[in-house]
Amino acid sequence: MFKYILKRVLIFIPTLIIITLGTFVLSLNAPGDPVDLLLNQSGGSDSKSTDRLATEEVYVKKRAELGLDKPTFYFALSDAATSDTLHLVPKQVYRENLARLTNQYGNWPQISKNYLAKRKFDLALYDVEKNDQNAGALIKLKDYSASLLTSYKETKMDVLHGNIQKLIDGDSSLASMRPLMNEVTSSYDNMKSTSSKWKTWVPSFKWYGTDNQYHHWITEVFKGNLGTSYMDGRPVITKLKEGIFWTMLMSILAMIITYIIAIPLGIYSAVNKGGTFDKISTTILFMLYSLPSFWIATLMVVFLTGGDYLDWFPTYGVGDTSKPLDVAYHLVLPLICWTYASFAYLSRQMRTGMLTVIGQDFIRTAKAKGLAQKVVVMKHALRNALLPIITLFASVFPRAIGGSVILEVIFNLPGMGNLSFNAILARDYPIVFIVFMFSAILTLVGYLVADVLYAVVDPRISYNK
Amino acid sequence: MSNQREQVNQIDQSFSAYVKRQFKKNKRALYSLYLVIFLGLVAIFADFIANDKPLICKYKGSTMMPIFKSYAVSAGLANWPEDLQNISWNELDYDWAIFPPVPYLPTNQDMINGHYIGPTGDQKWDKRKWLNSKRDETAVGPQKLPTRYWHWLGTDQLGRDVLSGMIHATRIAFLVGFISMGLASIIGIFVGALAGYFGDERLKISRGRMFMNILGLFFAFFYGFSQRSYILGDALEVSIGSFLTQVLVCFVIFFLVLALFNLIAYALKLVPWFKDKIAVPMDMIVSRVIEVMVSVPILFLLITVVALVPPHIFWVMLVIGLVSWTGMARLIRAELLKVRSLEYIEAAHAMGFSEWRTMFKHAIPNALSPVFIAIAFGVAGAILTEATLSFLGIGVSADTITWGKLLNMSRQHPLAWWLAIFPGFAIFILVTAFNLIGEGLSDALDPRLKN
Numbered sequence: 001m002f003k004y005i006l007k008r009v010l011i012f013i014p015t016l017i018i019i020t021l022g023t024f025v026l027s028l029n030a031p032g033d034p035v036d037l038l039l040n041q042s043g044g045s046d047s048k049s050t051d052r053l054a055t056e057e058v059y060v061k062k063r064a065e066l067g068l069d070k071p072t073f074y075f076a077l078s079d080a081a082t083s084d085t086l087h088l089v090p091k092q093v094y095r096e097n098l099a100r101l102t103n104q105y106g107n108w109p110q111i112s113k114n115y116l117a118k119r120k121f122d123l124a125l126y127d128v129e130k131n132d133q134n135a136g137a138l139i140k141l142k143d144y145s146a147s148l149l150t151s152y153k154e155t156k157m158d159v160l161h162g163n164i165q166k167l168i169d170g171d172s173s174l175a176s177m178r179p180l181m182n183e184v185t186s187s188y189d190n191m192k193s194t195s196s197k198w199k200t201w202v203p204s205f206k207w208y209g210t211d212n213q214y215h216h217w218i219t220e221v222f223k224g225n226l227g228t229s230y231m232d233g234r235p236v237i238t239k240l241k242e243g244i245f246w247t248m249l250m251s252i253l254a255m256i257i258t259y260i261i262a263i264p265l266g267i268y269s270a271v272n273k274g275g276t277f278d279k280i281s282t283t284i285l286f287m288l289y290s291l292p293s294f295w296i297a298t299l300m301v302v303f304l305t306g307g308d309y310l311d312w313f314p315t316y317g318v319g320d321t322s323k324p325l326d327v328a329y330h331l332v333l334p335l336i337c338w339t340y341a342s343f344a345y346l347s348r349q350m351r352t353g354m355l356t357v358i359g360q361d362f363i364r365t366a367k368a369k370g371l372a373q374k375v376v377v378m379k380h381a382l383r384n385a386l387l388p389i390i391t392l393f394a395s396v397f398p399r400a401i402g403g404s405v406i407l408e409v410i411f412n413l414p415g416m417g418n419l420s421f422n423a424i425l426a427r428d429y430p431i432v433f434i435v436f437m438f439s440a441i442l443t444l445v446g447y448l449v450a451d452v453l454y455a456v457v458d459p460r461i462s463y464n465k
Numbered sequence: 466m467s468n469q470r471e472q473v474n475q476i477d478q479s480f481s482a483y484v485k486r487q488f489k490k491n492k493r494a495l496y497s498l499y500l501v502i503f504l505g506l507v508a509i510f511a512d513f514i515a516n517d518k519p520l521i522c523k524y525k526g527s528t529m530m531p532i533f534k535s536y537a538v539s540a541g542l543a544n545w546p547e548d549l550q551n552i553s554w555n556e557l558d559y560d561w562a563i564f565p566p567v568p569y570l571p572t573n574q575d576m577i578n579g580h581y582i583g584p585t586g587d588q589k590w591d592k593r594k595w596l597n598s599k600r601d602e603t604a605v606g607p608q609k610l611p612t613r614y615w616h617w618l619g620t621d622q623l624g625r626d627v628l629s630g631m632i633h634a635t636r637i638a639f640l641v642g643f644i645s646m647g648l649a650s651i652i653g654i655f656v657g658a659l660a661g662y663f664g665d666e667r668l669k670i671s672r673g674r675m676f677m678n679i680l681g682l683f684f685a686f687f688y689g690f691s692q693r694s695y696i697l698g699d700a701l702e703v704s705i706g707s708f709l710t711q712v713l714v715c716f717v718i719f720f721l722v723l724a725l726f727n728l729i730a731y732a733l734k735l736v737p738w739f740k741d742k743i744a745v746p747m748d749m750i751v752s753r754v755i756e757v758m759v760s761v762p763i764l765f766l767l768i769t770v771v772a773l774v775p776p777h778i779f780w781v782m783l784v785i786g787l788v789s790w791t792g793m794a795r796l797i798r799a800e801l802l803k804v805r806s807l808e809y810i811e812a813a814h815a816m817g818f819s820e821w822r823t824m825f826k827h828a829i830p831n832a833l834s835p836v837f838i839a840i841a842f843g844v845a846g847a848i849l850t851e852a853t854l855s856f857l858g859i860g861v862s863a864d865t866i867t868w869g870k871l872l873n874m875s876r877q878h879p880l881a882w883w884l885a886i887f888p889g890f891a892i893f894i895l896v897t898a899f900n901l902i903g904e905g906l907s908d909a910l911d912p913r914l915k916n
Contacts, residue, residue, distance in 0.1 A: 015753060015756050015760065018757050019757055019761060026769055030772075031773070077686075077687065077691070079687075079691075100695060103695055286897075290893065290900050291893055292849055292852065292893060292896065294852075294853060294872075295890075298875060298876060298885055299886070299889065301876065301879070302875055302876070302882065302885040303882070306879055308880050309879075309882075405762075405765070405768075406856065424768050424769050425772060425859075432769065435765070439761060440757075443760040443761075444756070
């Protein structure tokens, strides 16, 4: 048995690594710049170049602090044209555009020269003395220059070059910009003329070593440092603890209620199979089982709370956490929604299990021995029928995380489901990673516990082969 | 005597006929099937049941069928004449017209009945604002909406007809159910069959091919997908159709490159060491992949992936299909683990059929009956998942109405009880019907359960 558990745990490690990798790949493809999300900044149009550089500095610093300026993984499979210094460029929009240009022209040195010239021009624009004549032109120029930094289509870039040239040629106060613009144009022409598109067709393998985002993150996790949330800067572990508390509270309560109702119900309708009670309960249980829980939850919130129809229960949240009664009052409706579907399922399961057992020979033998119906059912049949029910127990924990999202969102409970839902929408990846890992661990442990329990309660099953 | 024999022959003894008979005995399942067929017809003919255009009409002397014409227009085969562009079809001056039973599209905004007017509410129309000869300047304020134009299930905040939205949403529910489950079945059956039929030892390939295939996968991925990522992205911005075409091209390139590497592998076989055959642990690989998939809560996975793509129902279907094949794969795997050691498979081997032919033509068909059951339950699950997602406000674009979205509106405006009851009931009914069909199928297909 021990050997079996050890083997399962060992197999589990690669699975976990694959999950972290998968989440990591997903996070890389997410649109939006996490640093921007965190800083929530946007450069004003009137600021001087030094101010703009300062805000950029803040960005670069924050990015370095989060470790996002490092290569993403140990290695990269890309093409020969792709630069390995691209990740040093500040601002995600610039990086994306440069990657696109590289894909188009394949000559990184020229592209990077062009980029630097454009940046220099763009910054210089903010230092031009403003007067009544050039104010309008300046606004336009800043606009064109910004869009030049983020465009890759040749036609669009040509038009932008033309527009900028026309504006600075027509205004003497902008004379200082001319040499800078000339540099932009010449580097642009150079980039186009020395295009080496073929390089994008040569695959290349780049090795970055251990100084990469993934490595840093995973080593920190193993050290117990789960990172901080992008959204509010709080440690992930604190947010996680809160979430787990509420979700586990709900799941455990729901489970207890479920088992208390489901097992007697299942036994009773199986023993009295075909009776009125069995017929009615089977139908009701089937209906309950198929009722979407988010519909029932919505109906409850709409009709039983808020006072538009009835005002029996509070609508949202968990209430005042220092008063247990208030919390209990808040949890009544969520608990009903949490419970009804699973007890319907469990009762049906229990009934089927009981029926299968009751039809077997040893029950007939027990009856033939003259044992009382009660003894036959409770002592002989029940123990065997409980087997599948016990194993379902193990699957409750992993389901608790995933299955609770919608109910927690509707009732606005601060549990794992709500936490991870908001984290996913806000692209708060430190949290998403941990939630995925955590639920994976719970699921796999759940399966393992189920298998072990199975062997414990049923001596016929053995894993020692 | 001969008469008696005929009678016996009249009962079809084939398995499918037996299943049909068994299924028909289960009244709940049978009525569910009828209900699904009915709702399926509603989904197919949604445009003819709820539409702001007439089915057929005579307008300015010419007879036309605007709904059919709108199909032609959206296919790019025809154009609306000048005077029929951007008009309110309800208000035109027809010589005569036959309208669909529900004279609204889900997107039509009935301004005067906006801000949640219920089925029994104060529904009005205002003839003073009409644009044609029926315009009535003398009317005293807005008047009661005639029965013909009544919003039977009320309206939402923008004055959109809920009944019409529900009818058109049926189509989305069915599309999601069938397309995502179809995709999941194809992937699940194929992957599960690979694992179950070949196990860990039956798929043997030479070292050379193994080596070249692993190497080839990298190159195939590079040329097929990573090199074309910008092309794919651009195509996506044009339309889903052109995106799918590009994806197809990607796959063609992918397999061409892979084929090329397999060709090289033939040459490699000249070296004896490369010629040695080794077993591919198919079952182990597939089991690990499934383990990874099931260990992440499916709703999380869906929300995460759907959040990365532009909001469109197509993505929801695709993603649900791509993440929900594991159950199917496990079923098929378990079935084929039994089937693969049966004698008729050995016989197929003895006749010299290739492994692949034996698997596809002989082993898989024998393992399909649990799949039908799983598909019925799976469709129900997919519909429920989509409803959950759109209830959470993820995945569908702003102008697409789904049951989940309608239900969600009731949370913003609890007084609109019609939004809380009807869409949820529709989800419940369709999901239950598919579940009952699944149950009926499992009773019919499994003779052991028959009492």
